[in-house]
Amino acid sequence: MAIALAAVNALTKRFGDKVRTPVAFSDKVTGRDELSVTVAREVIADACELLKTEPALAFDFLLDISGVDGYDTNPRYQVDYLLYSFKTGGLLRLKVAVPEEDPTVPSVTKIWRGAEWHERECYDMFGIRFTGHPDLRRILMWDGYPFHPMRKDFPLEGKPSNVPEVAFTEAAPLQGGPFVTVPAEHAADREPRIRENALPADVRDKAKKP
Amino acid sequence: MTETKTTVGYAGKIEDEAIVTQLDAAVDWVRKNSLWPMPMGLACCAIELMSTAASRFDISRFGAEVMRFSPRQSDLMIVAGTVTYKMALAVKRIWDQMPDPKWCIAMGACASTGGMYRSYSVLQGVDKILPVDVYVSGCPPRPEALLDALIKLQEKISREPGLKNLKKTPAANAT
Numbered sequence: 001m002a003i004a005l006a007a008v009n010a011l012t013k014r015f016g017d018k019v020r021t022p023v024a025f026s027d028k029v030t031g032r033d034e035l036s037v038t039v040a041r042e043v044i045a046d047a048c049e050l051l052k053t054e055p056a057l058a059f060d061f062l063l064d065i066s067g068v069d070g071y072d073t074n075p076r077y078q079v080d081y082l083l084y085s086f087k088t089g090g091l092l093r094l095k096v097a098v099p100e101e102d103p104t105v106p107s108v109t110k111i112w113r114g115a116e117w118h119e120r121e122c123y124d125m126f127g128i129r130f131t132g133h134p135d136l137r138r139i140l141m142w143d144g145y146p147f148h149p150m151r152k153d154f155p156l157e158g159k160p161s162n163v164p165e166v167a168f169t170e171a172a173p174l175q176g177g178p179f180v181t182v183p184a185e186h187a188a189d190r191e192p193r194i195r196e197n198a199l200p201a202d203v204r205d206k207a208k209k210p
Numbered sequence: 211m212t213e214t215k216t217t218v219g220y221a222g223k224i225e226d227e228a229i230v231t232q233l234d235a236a237v238d239w240v241r242k243n244s245l246w247p248m249p250m251g252l253a254c255c256a257i258e259l260m261s262t263a264a265s266r267f268d269i270s271r272f273g274a275e276v277m278r279f280s281p282r283q284s285d286l287m288i289v290a291g292t293v294t295y296k297m298a299l300a301v302k303r304i305w306d307q308m309p310d311p312k313w314c315i316a317m318g319a320c321a322s323t324g325g326m327y328r329s330y331s332v333l334q335g336v337d338k339i340l341p342v343d344v345y346v347s348g349c350p351p352r353p354e355a356l357l358d359a360l361i362k363l364q365e366k367i368s369r370e371p372g373l374k375n376l377k378k379t380p381a382a383n384a385t
Binding site for chain 1: 330338
């Protein structure tokens, strides 16, 4: 936590109000004690460069990059960077807000080579483009697949598509689902079921028909 | 010609070293006891498939131990695991490369129906792209279940009019 705080201070010193107030998360049971900070989209690459090169911080390992689709929120998307330092043991989460009308983020592949596949996955699943990425292709789905499946407005069962000679998709039969689990004490209550509130009204009515 | 159900007839006291049978039954008998599987291992079912082939369960007791990793040398495709849409046409292509006569076992829930993956990325059953002879339930099935499927398939092959099928074109021979 001390390293993460020092990192946030260094970021604030360099980028000023482009770095927001950090949010702490700690949990005694799991021993987690983490810091998240939102930075402006245009400085993310420079911020990562600083965090890696500053000897006292030395965030030499990019654990993960993940995309988030807020759907109803504005800006809609968010990209999270989870940084770790083998030298100092510091852990820091950087967040970048990405608007729907211009879903681009500067790439950090020049800082950590491992970001290449993370950014490709993020592009594949959410359609967020990383400018400066050397090879921004889909990584899980195939070239020519027309959708970004982790977006909230993409149905769980998928949509039909066809790329001749490569792959096709069909919508899966959900049988009145999706089946949703909820937090509960007993396993029987947690079991995935059709939850009334989890479904749009028209889907719910269709599922009730015999 | 109706479907043959005749098996190999052997009565040692009468014929001594002679075996009386129909050509169909003889062809089927040869085929069913020497199935060469193409192990289409795509997920955790493949581990059970390996276990089925290994010493404890020993698939060679049923004459199907010659796992060939070339489709051109196999006549039984065991689809063991989740078939994703990305993999689907590759599986189809391997199936097409297998020479006739050929059979298919869909091993486990995923290969049979898509299993728990009611999802945008998973083919909802391998029978959407190729003809399946035997489905095995389980997630993953135990080796005994796969062996049972193999025996079921052998029973199915022994009922086939093998000679009649020989005269058909390969396209008509499918299923």
